[in-house]
Amino acid sequence: MRGADRKRAEVLRMMLDPVRPDVPADIVRRATERGARLLRRRRAARRVIWTLLIVALIMFGVWASAAHPWSVPPTETTPPLEDW
Incomplete structure (x- = not known):
């Protein structure tokens, strides 16, 4: 209790x-300038993140259209036909 009384x-x-x-x-004035600076930084960071996301989606789309990862790859070897 003494600590609380001392603080009070x-x-x-x-x-x-x-x-x-x-x-x-x-x-x-300083607080306003600092707030405006923080808003500009946040806005710039948000734009960079969205730009990178859009570029990544476009790159994925181009890769997927060229590589066709959803299709089954063709067989490169055939089983041997012996004992016929």
Whole structure:
């Protein structure tokens, strides 16, 4: 209980303390610039990911149309016909 009482007393002291730290005058401008920068980065990353996904799908389609992986490969050897 002493720890909780000490923390509560510290919070009350901080709330009632008349001296408050100065807030920079340009904090709103800096926060706005940072938010805009983060949005641009996220938007760019999203575009790159979608572009890579579309390119991968196109490459897969071209490969599949050329290789025909769904068809059975032709037999290359025939069984020997002996003892006829």
